[in-house]
Amino acid sequence: MDTMHTFDTQQELIDWVKSTAGNEWYSIPFQIEEQIDGEWTTPSSDTTFN
Amino acid sequence: MPLGIARSVLTTAPAGVATTAARAFFSDRSMSSTDVSTYQAEMTSGNRFANSNIISYVYWIRALDAEIGTNNYRLITYNIANGGGGCWITDNSGTNYGLGFNLYNGSLNIVVFSMKTGSTYGDTRSAFNTGFCDGNWHCVMVRCDYTNGAKRHLYLDGEDHSSNNTPGSAVDARTGTNTKLNDVRYVSLRVLAANDITGGYGNLNQDLPAADTGPIWFYDSDLDWTDATTRGYYYDASYTDGYVDGGTDGTAGGGSQPELYLYHSASTLVNGGSLSPTIATATAGTGTITILTTADGPGSGSTRT
Numbered sequence A: 001m002d003t004m005h006t007f008d009t010q011q012e013l014i015d016w017v018k019s020t021a022g023n024e025w026y027s028i029p030f031q032i033e034e035q036i037d038g039e040w041t042t043p044s045s046d047t048t049f050n
Numbered sequence B: 001m002p003l004g005i006a007r008s009v010l011t012t013a014p015a016g017v018a019t020t021a022a023r024a025f026f027s028d029r030s031m032s033s034t035d036v037s038t039y040q041a042e043m044t045s046g047n048r049f050a051n052s053n054i055i056s057y058v059y060w061i062r063a064l065d066a067e068i069g070t071n072n073y074r075l076i077t078y079n080i081a082n083g084g085g086g087c088w089i090t091d092n093s094g095t096n097y098g099l100g101f102n103l104y105n106g107s108l109n110i111v112v113f114s115m116k117t118g119s120t121y122g123d124t125r126s127a128f129n130t131g132f133c134d135g136n137w138h139c140v141m142v143r144c145d146y147t148n149g150a151k152r153h154l155y156l157d158g159e160d161h162s163s164n165n166t167p168g169s170a171v172d173a174r175t176g177t178n179t180k181l182n183d184v185r186y187v188s189l190r191v192l193a194a195n196d197i198t199g200g201y202g203n204l205n206q207d208l209p210a211a212d213t214g215p216i217w218f219y220d221s222d223l224d225w226t227d228a229t230t231r232g233y234y235y236d237a238s239y240t241d242g243y244v245d246g247g248t249d250g251t252a253g254g255g256s257q258p259e260l261y262l263y264h265s266a267s268t269l270v271n272g273g274s275l276s277p278t279i280a281t282a283t284a285g286t287g288t289i290t291i292l293t294t295a296d297g298p299g300s301g302s303t304r305t
Helices: A010-021 A020-028 B123-131 B230-232
Strands: A004-007 A030-036 A039-041 B005-006 B024-025 B036-042 B055-065 B072-077 B082-090 B098-104 B108-113 B135-144 B151-156 B184-188 B211-219 B260-264 B270-271 B278-284 B290-292
Touching: A020 A039, A020 B072, A020 B082, A020 B098, A020 B108, A039 B151, B005 B230, B055 B082, B072 B184, B072 B211, B082 B135, B098 B123, B098 B151, B098 B270, B108 B123, B108 B184, B123 B135, B123 B211, B270 B278
Parallel strands: none
Antiparallel strands: A004 B005, A030 A039, A030 B005, A030 B108, B024 B211, B024 B290, B036 B184, B036 B278, B055 B135, B055 B211, B072 B082, B082 B098, B098 B108, B135 B151, B211 B260, B260 B270
């Protein structure tokens, strides 16, 4: 069962991932989506964790 | 715009050639040491993978459970700042264990682990620790098509071990495009060097010096590991360690020439693949590389003790 977490900004998402998964983020399957006009869709920019 | 992130759980075919042992290498033996050294293949313009979505590779590894700490340890990295992936070994305190690999495109991270129910090394944590991390040479086969969820596999010693990131879970079938594999500048055997400005990682805590690394075949195309004939080009259980030697260009076992075929000569790591990368060492502190002779490499039947 996927768990959804929402953030207001990309940086908040990055900070949360780093605080919960640390440097092992790559070993966890996830999908980032962006809400545009109420619809969840492919983000307009990539998210980098390295 | 608000952003959301969803994640699942936090928390034998004849090879046709006589067997020949290969050389291998390892770096430092102490997990606590930051003095490490390894190899990286720099892929310059015109010498990069052609396919941005598909990667298949085979490599040989020998490790001891007692030498592995409680972390994820990167064995191979081929990522850039916002794409690509790598392969690692895991024995942390969570639910994960075994080998794993990922592909990431900037928003979707596909992960495959080796925790398939009933598999030789993946059924339990102890099966992996005592069976795979037993000091003997083992063969790892990775297949990942980012656009096709049915073409993702992780085989260990010729056997399907594919799972998601929890024991017994089904492989993630979500799809995406453009993992930027065709823009990867460095393939590193362990942690990606920090001097790779396109995605350098440099986290030495995730290096695994205490493991021996044998030859590696990298393809920017799909190799179907579910096909016994294809597996037999690289692994044959009737041979010592199951090792099928690739010769000088990776084809001696019957497979096609890979884009990168990284193997150790008597003095350094060389490439026999179709691309022309620059092979260099990446060193931190006073780390050194130790070369294993053919009497100790895959195909020798020797054991790391």
